[in-house]
Amino acid sequence: MPNAIEMLREDHNKVKELFEEFEHAEEEQAKEQIVENTVRELEVHAALEEEIFYPAAEEQVDEKESIDEAREEHHVVKLLIGELKKMSAEDERYDAKYKVLSESVKHHIEEEESELFPQLEGKLDAEELGAQMETRKQELQRQPHKRSGARGAKSKNRTRRRKGRQSAAKKARRKATGVRR
Ligand SMILES: [Fe+2]
Numbered sequence: 576m577p578n579a580i581e582m583l584r585e586d587h588n589k590v591k592e593l594f595e596e597f598e599h600a601e602e603e604q605a606k607e608q609i610v611e612n613t614v615r616e617l618e619v620h621a622a623l624e625e626e627i628f629y630p631a632a633e634e635q636v637d638e639k640e641s642i643d644e645a646r647e648e649h650h651v652v653k654l655l656i657g658e659l660k661k662m663s664a665e666d667e668r669y670d671a672k673y674k675v676l677s678e679s680v681k682h683h684i685e686e687e688e689s690e691l692f693p694q695l696e697g698k699l700d701a702e703e704l705g706a707q708m709e710t711r712k713q714e715l716q717r718q719p720h721k722r723s724g725a726r727g728a729k730s731k732n733r734t735r736r737r738k739g740r741q742s743a744a745k746k747a748r749r750k751a752t753g754v755r756r
């Protein structure tokens with residue numbers, strides 16, 4: 576049986592690995608793939624916490640402020656994700672946007688792991704909750720990844736940018752990766 580807190584910790588580790596991977600990525604395509612994976616992980620994780628874990632935690636902790644704060648942090652992360660989805664790796668501030676996202680998420684993870692989880696250990700029926708979360712997780716993962724709007728905006732931006740500045744290096748790279756203009 577999955578343990579809810581362990582499941583969440585595993586998700587945290589997975590997303591931290593993606594942040595690390597991004598630091599070493601150089602190709603635009605590789606970066607975009609990492610961003611896509613990160614967004615997918617974060618969206619599923621946030622839904623599990625908001626729908627199942629936080630409500631259960633709220634019944635157990637004395638100070639609900641920490642969970643209100645957690646929900647607000649999720650909100651900020653979602654705003655950043657929304658912005659990132661409209662960007663492409665060609666954008667000047669793409670890396671910076673991802674960096675800020677990763678820093679906010681790391682801060683949030685740190686608080687959950689060092690403050691929230693320890694308060695709940697032993698109080699929650701972590702196995703029962705874990706089973707519920709596992710079922711929901713599978714449902715969420717089966718849902719097609721929503722990227723509506725982002726694609727359209729992305730390709731429009733790309734066309735505009737391409738007309739503006741097209742360096743020889745970029746052309747060569749496009750050729751090498753098989754992207755047609
Ligand atoms: Fe969270």
Ligand SMILES: [Fe+2]
Binds near residue numbers: 583620624
């Ligand atoms: Fe979390």
